[in-house]
Amino acid sequence: MAKKRRKLNKDFEKKIYSSKKNVELVLAKIFDINDEDIQKEYMSAFNKVVFLYDELKGDYEQLGFNDNSEGLLTRYQNAFDHFESEFEI
Numbered sequence: 001m002a003k004k005r006r007k008l009n010k011d012f013e014k015k016i017y018s019s020k021k022n023v024e025l026v027l028a029k030i031f032d033i034n035d036e037d038i039q040k041e042y043m044s045a046f047n048k049v050v051f052l053y054d055e056l057k058g059d060y061e062q063l064g065f066n067d068n069s070e071g072l073l074t075r076y077q078n079a080f081d082h083f084e085s086e087f088e089i
Contacts, residue, residue, distance in 0.1 A: 006064025015073060016057055022080065023053050029089045042087055049083050052076040 033039040
């Protein structure tokens with residue numbers, strides 16, 4: 001039996017790409033922090049955002065655009081916004 005093709009969505013791919021750039025930028029800023037304790041605190045708080053981004057990206061790569069896609073994106077965006085509101089970076 002042939003494997004079902006995943007459904008693609010260009011606008012959603014742009015949002016994932018933008019999310020990737022945001023995660024990379026924040027990680028770079030965290031790694032630039034000289035104080036090791038503060039760096040660990042920021043990294044610990046940002047790990048949830050990274051996890052949600054990885055989940056979002058992995059779901060899209062495996063299944064394509066599906067019923068869960070928008071929900072995963074919203075969870076990621078909410079976590080990112082929460083991190084930004086709690087930590088100045």
